[in-house]
Amino acid sequence: MYVAAKGGEKAIRNAHALLAKRRRGNKNLPSISLAQIAQQLTLAVDRVMAEGSLYDVELAALAVKQARGDLIEAIFLIRAFRTTLPRFGYAQALDTSEMLVRRRVSATYKDLPGGQLLGPTFDYTHRLLDTSLGVADEAGEVDDEARQADPADAAPVAMPRVTDLLGQEGLIEAAPADEGAEPFDITRAPVSFPVDRSTRLQTLARGDEGYLLALGYSTQRGYARSHPFVGEIRFGDVEVIFEAPELGFELSLGTVQVTECQSVNQFKGSATTPPQFTRGYGLVFGQCERKALSMALVERALRWKELGEEPGAPAQDEEFVLSHCDNVQATGFVEHLKLPHYVDFQAELDLVRRMRAEQAAERPADGIKEAAE
Amino acid sequence: MSQILMAAGFADPVFDQQATFRAAMWALSRPGRVEPIRAGLAPPAPLNAEAAALVLALCDYETPLWLDPALAGAPAVADFLRFHTGAPIVAEAREARFALIAEPVDMLDFYDFAQGSPEFPDASATLILQVDAFTAGLVLEGPGINGRTAFGAAPLPADFIERMAANRAGFPLGVDLLLAGAGGVAGLPRSVTVKEG
Amino acid sequence: MNAHATGAMPEITYNFAYLDEQTKRMIRRAILKAIAVPGYQVPFAAREMPMPYGWGTGGVQVTAAVLGPDDVLKVIDQGADDTTNAVAIRGFFEKTARVATTTSAREATVIQTRHRIPETPLTENQILVYQVPIPEPLRFLEPRETETRQLHALAEYGLMHVKLYEDIARHGHIATTYAYPVEVAGRYVMDPSPIPKFDNPKLDDCPALQLFGAGREKRIYAIPPFTRVRSLDFEDHPFRVQRFAQPCALCAATGVYLDEVILDDKGGRMFVCSDTDYCNERQEAGHRGEMAGEAGRASPSPQPSPLRGEGADGALNLSPTGKGRPEGPGEGTWGVPTTPSSAGDPGSARAAPSGMTK
Numbered sequence: 001m002y003v004a005a006k007g008g009e010k011a012i013r014n015a016h017a018l019l020a021k022r023r024r025g026n027k028n029l030p031s032i033s034l035a036q037i038a039q040q041l042t043l044a045v046d047r048v049m050a051e052g053s054l055y056d057v058e059l060a061a062l063a064v065k066q067a068r069g070d071l072i073e074a075i076f077l078i079r080a081f082r083t084t085l086p087r088f089g090y091a092q093a094l095d096t097s098e099m100l101v102r103r104r105v106s107a108t109y110k111d112l113p114g115g116q117l118l119g120p121t122f123d124y125t126h127r128l129l130d131t132s133l134g135v136a137d138e139a140g141e142v143d144d145e146a147r148q149a150d151p152a153d154a155a156p157v158a159m160p161r162v163t164d165l166l167g168q169e170g171l172i173e174a175a176p177a178d179e180g181a182e183p184f185d186i187t188r189a190p191v192s193f194p195v196d197r198s199t200r201l202q203t204l205a206r207g208d209e210g211y212l213l214a215l216g217y218s219t220q221r222g223y224a225r226s227h228p229f230v231g232e233i234r235f236g237d238v239e240v241i242f243e244a245p246e247l248g249f250e251l252s253l254g255t256v257q258v259t260e261c262q263s264v265n266q267f268k269g270s271a272t273t274p275p276q277f278t279r280g281y282g283l284v285f286g287q288c289e290r291k292a293l294s295m296a297l298v299e300r301a302l303r304w305k306e307l308g309e310e311p312g313a314p315a316q317d318e319e320f321v322l323s324h325c326d327n328v329q330a331t332g333f334v335e336h337l338k339l340p341h342y343v344d345f346q347a348e349l350d351l352v353r354r355m356r357a358e359q360a361a362e363r364p365a366d367g368i369k370e371a372a373e
Numbered sequence: 374m375s376q377i378l379m380a381a382g383f384a385d386p387v388f389d390q391q392a393t394f395r396a397a398m399w400a401l402s403r404p405g406r407v408e409p410i411r412a413g414l415a416p417p418a419p420l421n422a423e424a425a426a427l428v429l430a431l432c433d434y435e436t437p438l439w440l441d442p443a444l445a446g447a448p449a450v451a452d453f454l455r456f457h458t459g460a461p462i463v464a465e466a467r468e469a470r471f472a473l474i475a476e477p478v479d480m481l482d483f484y485d486f487a488q489g490s491p492e493f494p495d496a497s498a499t500l501i502l503q504v505d506a507f508t509a510g511l512v513l514e515g516p517g518i519n520g521r522t523a524f525g526a527a528p529l530p531a532d533f534i535e536r537m538a539a540n541r542a543g544f545p546l547g548v549d550l551l552l553a554g555a556g557g558v559a560g561l562p563r564s565v566t567v568k569e570g
Numbered sequence: 571m572n573a574h575a576t577g578a579m580p581e582i583t584y585n586f587a588y589l590d591e592q593t594k595r596m597i598r599r600a601i602l603k604a605i606a607v608p609g610y611q612v613p614f615a616a617r618e619m620p621m622p623y624g625w626g627t628g629g630v631q632v633t634a635a636v637l638g639p640d641d642v643l644k645v646i647d648q649g650a651d652d653t654t655n656a657v658a659i660r661g662f663f664e665k666t667a668r669v670a671t672t673t674s675a676r677e678a679t680v681i682q683t684r685h686r687i688p689e690t691p692l693t694e695n696q697i698l699v700y701q702v703p704i705p706e707p708l709r710f711l712e713p714r715e716t717e718t719r720q721l722h723a724l725a726e727y728g729l730m731h732v733k734l735y736e737d738i739a740r741h742g743h744i745a746t747t748y749a750y751p752v753e754v755a756g757r758y759v760m761d762p763s764p765i766p767k768f769d770n771p772k773l774d775d776c777p778a779l780q781l782f783g784a785g786r787e788k789r790i791y792a793i794p795p796f797t798r799v800r801s802l803d804f805e806d807h808p809f810r811v812q813r814f815a816q817p818c819a820l821c822a823a824t825g826v827y828l829d830e831v832i833l834d835d836k837g838g839r840m841f842v843c844s845d846t847d848y849c850n851e852r853q854e855a856g857h858r859g860e861m862a863g864e865a866g867r868a869s870p871s872p873q874p875s876p877l878r879g880e881g882a883d884g885a886l887n888l889s890p891t892g893k894g895r896p897e898g899p900g901e902g903t904w905g906v907p908t909t910p911s912s913a914g915d916p917g918s919a920r921a922a923p924s925g926m927t928k
Binding site: 386387388390391392394395397398399401402403430431432433435436470490491492493494495497499515516517518519520544545549562563564 | 585586591592594595596598599600601602603604605606607608610612613635636637638639694719720722723724755757758777779792793794795796797798
Binding site: 008009011012058062076079080081082083084086187188189190191192193194319323328329331332333334335336339340341342343344346347348349350351354355358 | 745
């Protein structure tokens with residue numbers, strides 16, 4: 001049997017209808033297309049893919065549209081969809097040294113093999129509002145594939161990673177070897193602390209950009225300072241390769257755009273290790289440099305124990321940092337305060353009233369004073 | 374191994390798994406009470422239909438499964454279970470999250486299976502024991518039981534009461550038992566106290 | 571999915587009860603372990619759900635994992651079936667599982683709840699699924715999971731007793747009024763979710779199976795039927811529940827948990843059952859409270875009118891259906907223990923209710 005409940009259902013329907021109306025805005029204006037979002041709000045789409053942990057430009061654009069531009073809401077939409085997808089297996093580790101590089105800068109060398117490639121960046125722009133963007137310009141559909149397949153703005157030359165160059169001299173700690181083991185999957189198993197490297201990196205990679213930015217910033221201001229240099233930040237297309245055990249061969253699933261940041265941090269050495277540089281690592285879907293950089297700083301700070309450093313700064317606190325960096329979790333719990341809590345509030349009200357009554361009975365003078373106020 | 378020769382799994386995987394899980398859930402929630410299992414499976418011998426249903430409902434590639442010698446000696450059983458669940462079949466009893474025991478009388482000691490740890494007592498094995506009949510002769514007490522309840526099943530290890538007492542004494546560590554056969558399943562979680570009736 | 575921005579996007583279809591089968595099996599295995607170790611929090615790989623974390627994702631995942639086609643589902647929030655979040659969750663299961671729903675606690679086989687235990691005694695074969703925001707009872711004493719896990723492993727609960735005792739020393743009372751910690755089957759200290767401690771006695775020796783799901787915190791725990799659940803207390807300060815000074819204004823029930831509804835800005839208020847199903851059932855059986863209409867008349871909703879989506883007037887209406895208030899049966903008894911500000915407050919002289927039959 002079905003019994004309709006009163007009130008709430010209608011209210012929810014009305015609220016949703018209103019939401020749809022607000023989303024659409026003035027109907028005299030054309031509806032924004034997913035292609036327009038994907039092509040013109042690329043960084044919003046990239047952030048949604050990165051923190052949504054799903055590389056799909058079209059779905060991310062849809063989520064941005066559906067969420068009225070609220071990116072955390074859009075990330076949430078993507079996550080809720082992603083969780084229903086079956087898992088076929090794990091791709092091989094991305095080889096970013098083989099990246100089709102669209103942008104690459106190193107702060108540690110003036111010049112290096114492959115050169116510096118400024119690419120599409122806000123760096124060095126004057127932040128002056130450009131009113132020329134305020135007028136409607138050329139109409140017509142843009143080639144939807146242009147974003148993915150325009151080799152013209154990519155570097156044609158090989159670009160070895162700066163950390164690999166340092167590694168040849170033994171000046172930087174070796175990158176952890178890829179043993180081919182399946183990574184811990186934070187979407188398939190509950191995390192318990194302390195965590196391994198794959199768990200740490202996954203959690204940070206889908207973590208909130210603003211949260212990581214603030215924590216990364218705190219390390220620069222002296223809370224777990226580790227003297228970072230941007231060894232390199234690079235953005236471009238990398239191939240995703242999947243080895244299907246039942247097929248017995250590798251196949252390319254296509255390319256994804258990622259931003260990778262490797263920080264080079266000071267390390268004085270220990271009893272067993274000579275002085276050398278250490279790494280902080282950031283990797284994010286799409287072009288999200290602020291996030292990749294912040295991630296590298298925080299990742300490095302979280303490694304204090306293995307490097308024998310002093311703990312104590314917020315960014316070093318693994319359980320704290322990793323437990324609170326997911327914005328879908330955070331926004332859900334913060335916003336759940338909007339839900340009714342009147343049962344519990346009633347219990348608190350009763351207690352406070354009772355305690356006030358008891359106190360007033362013990363101290364009648366106070367009670368009179370209060371009544372007089 | 375031809376797929377054509379493979380015994381069928383659940384006719385309706387979504388609902389049959391759900392119904393079988395619910396039987397197991399109520400069985401562990403109300404120790405000693407036999408919950409019916411109607412899955413209509415015809416697995417290769419000596420695997421019985423009720424135990425097969427429990428494995429198909431609860432196991433997958435995430436759950437290492439151990440088979441007792443009687444089951445391991447019949448390759449069709451492992452093929453059937455692997456095909457329908459994808460569960461890795463392990464040789465070491467201690468690595469198993471689920472263990473399937475066709476001959477309880479000769480079974481390994483409970484301590485040979487994962488007991489969980491004080492921090493993670495849930496990381497312990499669930500043992501599925503095939504039985505021929507639910508009988509009487511035992512009395513159960515503990516969570517899930519309104520006072521006490523009579524219970525019995527056959528066959529069981531000769532020292533069953535001592536084993537269950539030791540398992541209870543180790544609480545919150547220990548193994549959990551599902552007894553499967555005769556059209557149903559009964560649960561004996563580690564929280565139960567088993568006495569002679 | 572490829573970018574086909576100009577064409578229609580393909581329809582997305584979901585499995586029965588939304589979750590894929592592998593996820594359900596994972597949750598089901600966690601539920602079985604939770605039942606085997608009563609009160610222990612089993613970690614599970616909670617999925618993202620299409621509702622926000624903190625809004626019942628844990629309860630929804632547990633419900634989705636246990637629910638079958640023959641179940642009859644009831645969803646309550648704050649005891650009421652028609653609170654917006656309860657409506658939204660019920661709608662989710664109607665849509666994804668096409669399961670029968672009800673508001674009747676007697677008819678339901680599965681009841682998902684936030685913050686209350688129904689007043690109607692639960693029976694065997696029923697499953698009560700709690701939505702849990704913070705499953706760790708020690709969390710506010712020790713925020714670190716690494717520490718609290720050890721404390722549970724060692725059954726080291728002194729910290730909790732110290733906290734409760736400090737309350738007594740400071741306030742003369744244990745100042746915890748909801749999410750009041752309990753000891754389950756003599757071993758684990760457990761957070762019963764933010765139910766008022768009024769409901770704690772219902773946890774004990776309950777014939778129904780009680781399952782607790784915390785999605786964001788990724789924990790599932792359980793109380794099997796007929797299990798001893800003891801609210802923590804002290805010999806000289808035994809556990810006691812809140813008592814209301816008056817019966818429900820609509821159904822005259824006593825010994826039930828009441829919601830306080832503010833009627834005006836002059837201190838007027840009424841107290842009505844938090845459990846709407848229980849209240850309606852009593853009213854249908856002819857029980858009448860102070861504020862109820864005559865028998866045979868449609869009784870006013872015991873709840874404040876639900877939120878309206880911004881509509882005709884765009885306003886949120888939070889006032890109760892029956893505006894105004896009746897002549898009080900005596901000052902200071904509207905559920906408010908006698909306090910200086912309510913008892914004998916001349917400012918609260920009340921007018922007879924308008925629009926209500928007394």
